[in-house]
Amino acid sequence: MKFLMISRVLYDKGYTQFVEASKQIKKDNPDYEFILIGDIDINNKNHVPKEIVEKDMKMGYINYLGYNNNVKELIRNVDCIVHPTFYNEGLSRVLMEALAMSKPIITTDIPGCKETVADGENGFLCKPKDINSLVKAINKFINLSSEERKEMGKKGREIAIKKFDVKNVIKIYNQILNNK
Numbered sequence: 001m002k003f004l005m006i007s008r009v010l011y012d013k014g015y016t017q018f019v020e021a022s023k024q025i026k027k028d029n030p031d032y033e034f035i036l037i038g039d040i041d042i043n044n045k046n047h048v049p050k051e052i053v054e055k056d057m058k059m060g061y062i063n064y065l066g067y068n069n070n071v072k073e074l075i076r077n078v079d080c081i082v083h084p085t086f087y088n089e090g091l092s093r094v095l096m097e098a099l100a101m102s103k104p105i106i107t108t109d110i111p112g113c114k115e116t117v118a119d120g121e122n123g124f125l126c127k128p129k130d131i132n133s134l135v136k137a138i139n140k141f142i143n144l145s146s147e148e149r150k151e152m153g154k155k156g157r158e159i160a161i162k163k164f165d166v167k168n169v170i171k172i173y174n175q176i177l178n179n180k
Contacts, residue, residue, distance in 0.1 A: 001142065002033045002078040003106075006071055006094045007085065009048045009064075010042040014084030014108070020131045021084070026139055032142075034082075036075060037065045058140050079149065080141055083107040086128035091115060091164075099160035102153035106137045106138045115163070120157035 003022075007013040014037075014078045022034035028104075068074060075081065081098035085108055095116040098105050105123035107113040117123045124137035132170050141149070 001017070002028070002035060003080050003082045003138065004035045004037070004074060004078040005082050006074075007036070007038045007083070008044070009036070009038050009053060010044055010046045010087065011048060012046050012085070012087040014086065014134075015048045017084040017131050019056050019061050019080060021082075021134045021138055024131075024135050025062070025142070029142070033063055033073070033137070034061065035063045035065060035078065037068045037071065039067045046051065070103070071097065075103055080123075080138075081105045082134075082138070083113060084126065084128075084134050085113065086110060096101050096160060096164050099156040099164065100179065103157060104141060104149060104152040104156040106134070106141060116156075116159065118155065122152050122159055146152075 003019050005014070007015075011013060018034065018036065025032055026034075035064060036053075040050055040053065053062075054065050056062050065074075075098060081094065081103050082156065083095055083105065085092070089112045091112050092107070095105055095107060095113060099116055099122070105117060106126060107117060108128040109125040110128050114125060117125050119125045124140055126137040127133040142150070
């Protein structure tokens with residue numbers, strides 16, 4: 001099973017939680033893969049130093065691929081997108097892309113992320129900064145049948161179309177403008 005985190009490599013994007021969850025999950029499932037893609041943003045004070053990322057790779061906790069502009073292909077080839085951020089951000093583009101591609105997601109119960117998940121239907125929510133909560137969510141996903149995982153992806157796609165389709169967003173903008 002493959003889990004993918006797409007993010008700038010920052011502590012407040014959930015790097016530590018992702019790595020620690022990987023350590024715990026891999027104890028019982030050593031063949032599972034935890035993939036991380038994204039830049040190490042050295043200009044951000046919360047960046048994860050390259051040496052730490054390399055150490056975590058060497059220990060086998062993560063497979064760090066660096067920056068990649070072909071995320072579509074990577075998303076297609078994994079089972080689940082994990083986004084354990086507690087960074088104060090808007091609606092996560094990564095999560096919307098995962099939904100659009102019918103991938104189940106595991107993310108934190110914070111604004112910008114929780115809007116993409118109907119917990120238990122198209123993915124799972126976990127508490128921010130809580131490694132145990134993240135591990136619990138990943139284990140729930142692991143324990144689903146392949147049919148249940150596929151159904152989760154389908155429900156995510158339905159959410160993407162219903163809530164985040166650009167045509168619907170434009171329609172709402174037009175309604176707002178016409179009501180002024």
